[in-house]
Amino acid sequence: MQNLIDFIIKYKYWFAFLLMEGFSLAMLVRFNNYQGSVYFTTANSLVGGIYSAADGVTSYVGLGKANEMLEAQNMLLQAEVHEMKRQLAAHHIDTLQFAGFNRSRYRFVGAQVINATTGHSTNLLTINRGSDDGIRPEMGVVSSSGVVGIVYLTSAHYSIVMPLINVKSKVSCRLSQHDASGTMEWKFGDIRSAYMTGVPLHIKISKDEKVETNGYSDIFPSGIPIGTVQQAEPSADGLSHTLKIRLAVDFATVRNVSIITNYHHAEKKQLEFVADSIMTL
Amino acid sequence: MALLLLVQLLLLNHLHLFGYATPLIIGYMIICFESGMSRMSQLWWGFIMGLIYDLFSNTMGMGAASMTLLAMMKPYLLKLFMPRDVVDSFKPTIQTMNLSNYIGYTLACMGLLHMSFYFLEAFTLSDLLLTIGAMIGGTLMATLISVCTEYIVHNRQQERDVMK
Numbered sequence: 001m002q003n004l005i006d007f008i009i010k011y012k013y014w015f016a017f018l019l020m021e022g023f024s025l026a027m028l029v030r031f032n033n034y035q036g037s038v039y040f041t042t043a044n045s046l047v048g049g050i051y052s053a054a055d056g057v058t059s060y061v062g063l064g065k066a067n068e069m070l071e072a073q074n075m076l077l078q079a080e081v082h083e084m085k086r087q088l089a090a091h092h093i094d095t096l097q098f099a100g101f102n103r104s105r106y107r108f109v110g111a112q113v114i115n116a117t118t119g120h121s122t123n124l125l126t127i128n129r130g131s132d133d134g135i136r137p138e139m140g141v142v143s144s145s146g147v148v149g150i151v152y153l154t155s156a157h158y159s160i161v162m163p164l165i166n167v168k169s170k171v172s173c174r175l176s177q178h179d180a181s182g183t184m185e186w187k188f189g190d191i192r193s194a195y196m197t198g199v200p201l202h203i204k205i206s207k208d209e210k211v212e213t214n215g216y217s218d219i220f221p222s223g224i225p226i227g228t229v230q231q232a233e234p235s236a237d238g239l240s241h242t243l244k245i246r247l248a249v250d251f252a253t254v255r256n257v258s259i260i261t262n263y264h265h266a267e268k269k270q271l272e273f274v275a276d277s278i279m280t281l
Numbered sequence: 282m283a284l285l286l287l288v289q290l291l292l293l294n295h296l297h298l299f300g301y302a303t304p305l306i307i308g309y310m311i312i313c314f315e316s317g318m319s320r321m322s323q324l325w326w327g328f329i330m331g332l333i334y335d336l337f338s339n340t341m342g343m344g345a346a347s348m349t350l351l352a353m354m355k356p357y358l359l360k361l362f363m364p365r366d367v368v369d370s371f372k373p374t375i376q377t378m379n380l381s382n383y384i385g386y387t388l389a390c391m392g393l394l395h396m397s398f399y400f401l402e403a404f405t406l407s408d409l410l411l412t413i414g415a416m417i418g419g420t421l422m423a424t425l426i427s428v429c430t431e432y433i434v435h436n437r438q439q440e441r442d443v444m445k
Contacts, residue, residue: 013320013353020328020349027335028342028401035342035404 071256074144075108078258082106082221106221108258109133111141114158118251121188122168125149125161125251129259132156138219140260146225146248147171147213148257159259164226165191165251173226174214178203181214184226184245191251193230199241205232211245218262285310286330290337293426301411302418307334307344308394309427311351312387316359317370327352340402347398354393362386375428375435383431388424395419 008015029039111133115126129135131154141148141161149163150171162169164186171184173196182198196211209229215222227245235242289307297303311327331348335341359373362382375383395416403412 013324016321016324017349017353020324021346024328024331024342024346024349026342028346031341032343035401038404 067256071144071258072110075110075258078142079106079108085223105262105264107261108142109135109261111159111257111259113255113257116163116251116254118165118191121166123163123165123191123251124152125163125254127159127161127257127259128157130155130157130159134261135159135259136261136265138265139262140219140224141257142220142224142260143249143254143257145250145254146227147220148249148251148254150219151259161257163251164194164247164249171220171226172214172216173211174222175199175203175205175229176210176212176223177206178209181216182240182243184211192247194227194245194247196229196243196245197235197240199232199243201234201240203241205229205241205243207231211243218265218268220260286333289334294338296422302415302422304419304423304426305334305344305347305391305394305398306423306426307331307348308351308391308423309430311348311355312373312390312427314355315370315372316356316363320353320356323352323355324349343398343401346401347394350397351390351394355390358386358389358393361389375431376438384424384428387427387431388420391420391423391427392416395423 029036109129111127111129113125114128117123117125125141125148127141135151135154137151137154139151141151141163147164149161149166149169151159152162153160164171164184167186167188169184169186172181173184174181175196180199180203182196184194184196186194199205207229211226211229213220213222213224213226225248227247230244230246232241232243234240285307289305293304293306307330310330311323314323314326327348328345331345334344334348338344362385363371363373363378364382371377373383373386378386399412399416399419
């Protein structure tokens, strides 16, 4: 303390100098319009800069929450688009027909990928929704970019999804412009590419043509993107094309997904079961 | 001191060399302070003189800040130019320092005063050439007046000494 007092006494003229200069500068910006305005403009832009930097940090921290909100909104919109498409298709057939008050067959349940493998031939994803959330095996899983895979196994709170990048995965698909159907398969290796087989040879395929679900199975509604055509070559048997497809979903980074639940799936299965049993009688 | 202020306010404030350079002769007061004078009293003199100048010439803060800065730095500037063998308090004059050293010392002090004053007045770097022009013009003019005044005073003193 004594040292501090000694220091202040020794250099008191420096403190006095700083005080006088401070007082003079305060008078300068207070009583001179021009200097005052320059000072306040500079101070304002400095403070503004600090605030915008702070805001940038805050918004970065809040990105996760924003992402979840967007994903939820996206799911609602997807469901709405699907419903609109269905009604639109119905209107094209007969504009006088009353479509009724049917709800969409499909509902989207949001989930997050909590574990994923990409380096094996039988890759699997784990998601944080299970049978308690209404998830059953053979339900489709999509992300905002496109098809992810199909639910394989469920427990109460988790499900295992067989993604497109699993050699056992087979998803029915079509070329968007030609309506030609085929099957999407994956060969162990590149996780950004898969192969579409069974496309008839007479179809002229253009590069970057979109491949999407065809809606034949009940797992996916039609029109959900899978990827784009990269190159085409004849298959080994020479009867069809094998197309190399660049997948829409990047399985290395996929995080937010939606599970498509189909209300009518059980009803359809039941009907098919009854039909089978009658046939075998 | 009052005379210096009067000359500055009534005469030199209306002198605008090349249209914008006004010499600040009030710095001459600080230049004349003895080297042994306490730094606190030098600061106070500079500050108050600057403040009075500001009040009458409507440049609030500029004169006070510049004069305080000059009062603070003057001992260091004086050290650069004063003869080595001087130990005690001494008054910076042509007689004690010789003419070239005295001119150098005055030029340095006036340069510092005018630089701080004109930069505070411009408060921007956009008209840098104009500011530097005013600074140099004012400095040269003020130095010239200071050295001439000092020379006259010095000569009179010599005459008086001879008369005795």
